[in-house]
Amino acid sequence: MTRKVFALVLTVLLMVLQSALFSYLPIEFSKPDIGVPCVIYATFFLSPADGLITAFLVGFAQEILSVGPPGALIFTKVFLFLSCIFLRSRLYIESPYLFASISSSFVLLESVLFVALAFFGKGEAGAIMTVLKFCLPDAVVTGILALFLFPVFERLKLRPYGVA
Amino acid sequence: MKGTLVVITAVVILAVSFLLFSDIGPVAKRYSRAKVYFANVVGPTLRGVSAPFRFTHGMFDGYINLVDVKRKNGELQKKLAVLQLQNQKLAELEKENERLRRLLHFMDQSPGTLIAARVIGEDVTNWFKCIIIDKGHGNGIREKMPVITPEGVVGQAVEVDQWHTKVMILIDTNSAIDVYVTGKQARGILAGTGRTTLKMKYVLKNDDIETGDRLITSGKDGIYPRGLPVGVVISVDKNVVGLFAEVEVMPFNNFRKLDEVLVVRK
Numbered sequence: 001m002t003r004k005v006f007a008l009v010l011t012v013l014l015m016v017l018q019s020a021l022f023s024y025l026p027i028e029f030s031k032p033d034i035g036v037p038c039v040i041y042a043t044f045f046l047s048p049a050d051g052l053i054t055a056f057l058v059g060f061a062q063e064i065l066s067v068g069p070p071g072a073l074i075f076t077k078v079f080l081f082l083s084c085i086f087l088r089s090r091l092y093i094e095s096p097y098l099f100a101s102i103s104s105s106f107v108l109l110e111s112v113l114f115v116a117l118a119f120f121g122k123g124e125a126g127a128i129m130t131v132l133k134f135c136l137p138d139a140v141v142t143g144i145l146a147l148f149l150f151p152v153f154e155r156l157k158l159r160p161y162g163v164a
Numbered sequence: 165m166k167g168t169l170v171v172i173t174a175v176v177i178l179a180v181s182f183l184l185f186s187d188i189g190p191v192a193k194r195y196s197r198a199k200v201y202f203a204n205v206v207g208p209t210l211r212g213v214s215a216p217f218r219f220t221h222g223m224f225d226g227y228i229n230l231v232d233v234k235r236k237n238g239e240l241q242k243k244l245a246v247l248q249l250q251n252q253k254l255a256e257l258e259k260e261n262e263r264l265r266r267l268l269h270f271m272d273q274s275p276g277t278l279i280a281a282r283v284i285g286e287d288v289t290n291w292f293k294c295i296i297i298d299k300g301h302g303n304g305i306r307e308k309m310p311v312i313t314p315e316g317v318v319g320q321a322v323e324v325d326q327w328h329t330k331v332m333i334l335i336d337t338n339s340a341i342d343v344y345v346t347g348k349q350a351r352g353i354l355a356g357t358g359r360t361t362l363k364m365k366y367v368l369k370n371d372d373i374e375t376g377d378r379l380i381t382s383g384k385d386g387i388y389p390r391g392l393p394v395g396v397v398i399s400v401d402k403n404v405v406g407l408f409a410e411v412e413v414m415p416f417n418n419f420r421k422l423d424e425v426l427v428v429r430k
Binding site: 012013015016017018019020021022023024028030031033048049051052055056059060061062063064065066067068069070071072073074075078079081082085111114117121122126127129130131133134138 | 173177183184187210214285288296323336
């Protein structure tokens with residue numbers, strides 16, 4: 001339990017760190033979404049309840065650190081959680097590479113989801129080009145980062161014994 | 165059973181967040197209050213995390229260029245690098261001094277109306293463009309206050325809590341400012357594109373506008389006071405279908421290199 005709380009605090013801290021760090025780095029082409037690998041790991045390897053808590057917390061923390069419309073980032077993260085639930089019994093993640101690939105795919109899915117949400121929910125098309133322009137680099141960088149995050153999560157020994 | 169309950173909860177959260185997004189019902193107000201409450205917790209953390217980055221930023225900025233030189237020239241170059249590192253620190257301090265002096269001069273021109281703030285973070289997503297500054301409600305900042313630098317307009321305060329403020333910058337796709345072309349009658353709406361440049365909308369093809377023209381705020385949008393410099397026209401295309409010309413504008417500020425900003429008290 002303590003480890004899980006620690007992991008959640010770490011996730012939020014990572015996002016705060018990202019917000020502070022990127023304002024000093026001259027990188028414009030990509031920003032990784034650290035929350036996505038966290039949601040995937042929590043849902044696949046911990047319990048659905050842990051996955052939902054992580055998804056909500058990550059979405060909420062990102063909304064605090066963003067000027068995005070209220071609810072949008074929580075919506076996308078909880079939708080990703082539901083997608084993980086759907087894939088949980090169909091997909092066996094055994095290597096960091098597969099974990100990284102899924103993280104990348106989910107960043108792409110999240111971008112498409114946001115575009116659909118903005119278009120059908122508010123009828124806005126202004127952000128579409130921006131989102132689509134950054135989705136591929138964001139997915140690649142998040143995938144690379146997920147490669148390193150997977151062993152970190154494994155080292156924290158969050159997984160209950162016997163869960164693959 | 166437990167899994168089903170979790171999925172049902174997730175669907176409920178999904179529905180509520182969609183209502184929030186669509187700005188339907190009384191949920192939105194309560195949510196924004198909750199967000200401000202939690203932002204009060206995140207604010208000091210962000211400020212703390214940002215401090216070491218700010219400290220190393222100046223040194224790292226110039227020092228990274230020396231890595232190749234160091235490899236090639238061994239010990240002598242290492243000594244040189246140390247000296248250059250110290251020099252870099254001094255140069256950075258001098259630059260900061262100059263920047264702050266200009267800010268001070270700018271603030272002296274309109275005493276009591278400007279609040280100086282440091283940039284401590286930026287939007288965690290690439291979809292929106294905002295910076296986070298280290299002054300908030302407690303310092304007199306309110307929503308919709310314009311944020312500027314001596315170079316020009318940065319954006320407007322969109323979310324304010326006790327410790328920090330989120331500033332939507334000009335290049336955000338939701339940003340729009342009413343602007344004039346300096347010394348001419350042409351007027352238009354300067355909209356963010358999510359990229360480095362801005363787009364000036366609703367400029368008629370027979371309006372007097374050309375590359376190199378400077379844009380200032382008109383003061384008619386109710387947010388930005390009149391006469392603040394915004395950017396320079398870098399291209400005008402009148403060979404497009406429709407009534408309006410396509411005008412591309414480069415903002416005066418480089419939003420990737422903002423360290424200090426001024427909030428205009430209204």
